[in-house]
Amino acid sequence: QVQLVESGGGLVQAGGSLRLSCAASGRTFSRYAMGWFRQAPGKEREFVAAISWSGSSTYYADSVKGRFSISRVNAKNTVYLQMSSLKPEDTAVYYCAATSSPLSASIKAVPDFGSWGQGTQVTVSS
Numbered sequence: 001q002v003q004l005v006e007s008g009g010g011l012v013q014a015g016g017s018l019r020l021s022c023a024a025s026g027r028t029f030s031r032y033a034m035g036w037f038r039q040a041p042g043k044e045r046e047f048v049a050a051i052s053w054s055g056s057s058t059y060y061a062d063s064v065k066g067r068f069s070i071s072r073v074n075a076k077n078t079v080y081l082q083m084s085s086l087k088p089e090d091t092a093v094y095y096c097a098a099t100s101s102p103l104s105a106s107i108k109a110v111p112d113f114g115s116w117g118q119g120t121q122v123t124v125s126s
Contacts, residue, residue, distance in 0.1 A: 009120030022096030038092035
């Protein structure tokens with residue numbers, strides 16, 4: 001497994017931007033597809049975005065498509081989530097996750113990912 005630590009969360013006004021980072025430990029980071037999930041109070045954890053091990057394939061939830069961008073730098077063992085045009089409904093704890101399975105459009109459920117970070121809070125004020 002890989003250990004994951006998220007950072008970059010905070011308080012931002014609606015329409016603003018934030019970039020989340022997820023640092024992974026271990027030398028096998030490039031073997032993992034990576035994802036971002038979020039969980040708002042009282043709601044289930046939901047898929048936000050995912051990226052293949054090479055970075056050549058990305059997938060997004062419809063709710064963030066066109067506003068969020070996932071990327072990775074394997075040399076830095078880091079995956080990013082650039083969030084723009086933020087809305088109050090984007091408020092949640094954001095989690096980074098890793099999977100050793102080949103990434104496809106169907107790999108977006110919580111059980112598909114075996115390693116998780118502790119989460120970082122994103123709050124968007126109206």
